[in-house]
Amino acid sequence: MSNTLDKIAEVPQRLITPETLPTLILGGGFTGLFTALHLSRQHYTTPTILIDRDWSFIFKPLLYEVLSGEMNMQFISHRYDALLHKSGITFIRDNVQSIDLQQRKVSLASGLHYTYSNLVLSLGGVVSYSGVKGAKEYTVPFSTIEDAMTLGKQLRDCLQRATQSETLQQKKILLTFVILGAGRTGVELTATLADLLPDWYDSLGGEISDIRILLIQRGKKILKGDDDHLRQTAEDALHKRSVSVKVMLETTVTEVRPNIIVIKRNDQVEEITAATIIWTTGIVTNPLIDTLSIPEGGRDRQGRLKLTDTLELIDFPEVFAGGDCAVMEHPLPLTAQVAYQQGAAIAHNLQALSEGHSPIAAEIEMRGTLMKLGMNESVAKIFDRYEVQGHLGHLIRQAAYIELLPTLASNFKGTLEWISDELFQRCVGV
Numbered sequence: 282m283s284n285t286l287d288k289i290a291e292v293p294q295r296l297i298t299p300e301t302l303p304t305l306i307l308g309g310g311f312t313g314l315f316t317a318l319h320l321s322r323q324h325y326t327t328p329t330i331l332i333d334r335d336w337s338f339i340f341k342p343l344l345y346e347v348l349s350g351e352m353n354m355q356f357i358s359h360r361y362d363a364l365l366h367k368s369g370i371t372f373i374r375d376n377v378q379s380i381d382l383q384q385r386k387v388s389l390a391s392g393l394h395y396t397y398s399n400l401v402l403s404l405g406g407v408v409s410y411s412g413v414k415g416a417k418e419y420t421v422p423f424s425t426i427e428d429a430m431t432l433g434k435q436l437r438d439c440l441q442r443a444t445q446s447e448t449l450q451q452k453k454i455l456l457t458f459v460i461l462g463a464g465r466t467g468v469e470l471t472a473t474l475a476d477l478l479p480d481w482y483d484s485l486g487g488e489i490s491d492i493r494i495l496l497i498q499r500g501k502k503i504l505k506g507d508d509d510h511l512r513q514t515a516e517d518a519l520h521k522r523s524v525s526v527k528v529m530l531e532t533t534v535t536e537v538r539p540n541i542i543v544i545k546r547n548d549q550v551e552e553i554t555a556a557t558i559i560w561t562t563g564i565v566t567n568p569l570i571d572t573l574s575i576p577e578g579g580r581d582r583q584g585r586l587k588l589t590d591t592l593e594l595i596d597f598p599e600v601f602a603g604g605d606c607a608v609m610e611h612p613l614p615l616t617a618q619v620a621y622q623q624g625a626a627i628a629h630n631l632q633a634l635s636e637g638h639s640p641i642a643a644e645i646e647m648r649g650t651l652m653k654l655g656m657n658e659s660v661a662k663i664f665d666r667y668e669v670q671g672h673l674g675h676l677i678r679q680a681a682y683i684e685l686l687p688t689l690a691s692n693f694k695g696t697l698e699w700i701s702d703e704l705f706q707r708c709v710g711v
């Protein structure tokens with residue numbers, strides 16, 4: 282009984298701020314964009330502003346396709362002004378510089394300031410180099426569209442130069458590709474490269490057996506956090522690519538220098554020479570989240586914001602958060618499918634508050650895993666029960682992502698259904 286009364290008592294407190302103050306959404310990734318789209322669909326009447334430092338939303342799960350040339354950039358990159366056209370949501374392209382939760386004030390790099398009634402923190406994460414000396418300077422990250430373009434250029438450059446290298450040693454360095462981190466991104470990227478690089482090198486007249494691909498992981502297994510069956514499927518896939526992948530487990534990177542990576546394994550220090558060293562590990566919370574003045578206990582050990590089950594900050598009920606910068610009581614993987622469902626739940630609760638109702642607990646379903654395991658090969662694990670591999674898995678992933686992408690840009694309703702219920706219904710129906 283007292284719980285119910287507490288909840289009712291909370292509602293007026295949230296509505297103290299004058300209605301004219303906007304709801305601000307900081308970050309237009311999976312959480313922020315889907316919050317905005319759902320608010321629009323719900324005809325949310327509070328003025329709403331979405332702020333992102335980029336002009337376009339990037340569909341990160343398909344970055345591999347941009348790298349490999351399987352897909353054009355325009356399929357995975359969608360301008361916010363087009364996506365939000367006639368949605369009633371204002372888009373501001375700017376860099377968020379500071380957030381003052383106590384004063385309810387957000388400042389942007391351009392000098393603009395906003396005071397808000399409600400705030401949505403959806404700023405995602407950033408790459409961390411975990412203090413490894415030289416990692417930032419001498420490795421290539423793989424997290425943004427710019428990273429994918431830079432890496433593609435670097436790979437082609439190495440292959441081309443290898444065809445005319447003057448010494449065997451130089452050729453070996455140019456044809457050695459090291460991927461650091463065997464989480465999902467590391468594994469998907471490695472599998473893609475193990476098909477792509479031989480294909481490109483063959484077309485340059487090179488000998489594909491000269492290519493070496495190393496996947497380095499500090500832990501005892503790849504895909505930590507995934508189930509053994511999926512892990513086995515991924516390991517099998519890595520071994521049967523066009524060039525074999527050497528997986529080095531329990532190997533710690535201690536330093537990176539130009540064309541050299543220093544590793545430690547079995548208490549031995551070794552050096553590997555490679556012209557391409559790719560960093561796929563260590564996503565940490567956006568630095569802006571670290572600057573927030575939040576009472577002790579408001580963050581987890583990684584610095585992510587702890588949320589109530591309604592996706593609000595414990596000490597700031599007018600502030601919602603989701604995606605890679607936040608953590609629920611039962612932590613969920615840092616994935617797009619979690620982030621976009623949280624976006625929908627945040628929109629629902631903002632609407633509830635604006636109508637004087639209490640917010641409700643967010644229910645996030647883990648609906649499946651789609652992983653690219655090479656060119657034209659994927660695994661689709663649906664509702665953690667059915668696993669479809671190989672070309673059929675690839676077709677499911679294609680259907681899920683690619684075929685629905687054009688709808689994203691052209692059809693507002695389609696946008697909401699995209700990768701959500703419709704997608705996973707389709708997968709189950711295959």
Ligand SMILES: Cc1cc2nc3c(=O)[nH]c(=O)nc-3n(C[C@H](O)[C@H](O)[C@H](O)COP(=O)(O)OP(=O)(O)OC[C@H]3O[C@@H](n4cnc5c(N)ncnc54)[C@H](O)[C@@H]3O)c2cc1C
Nearest residue numbers: 308310311312334341342377405604605615616617618620
């Ligand atoms: C290569 C790669 C492959 C992936 N594959 C998959 C997959 O297959 N399946 C899956 O479920 N997940 C996948 N993920 C993870 C998924 O993309 C993330 O979990 C998801 O994007 C998190 O959503 P988010 O809203 O928290 O953050 P993001 O989507 O990262 O969005 C954060 C937004 O905040 C903006 N921003 C950040 N700082 C500022 C600032 N200071 N000012 C203004 N704007 C700012 C950014 O521009 C960005 O648009 C992949 C990630 C990567 C990198």
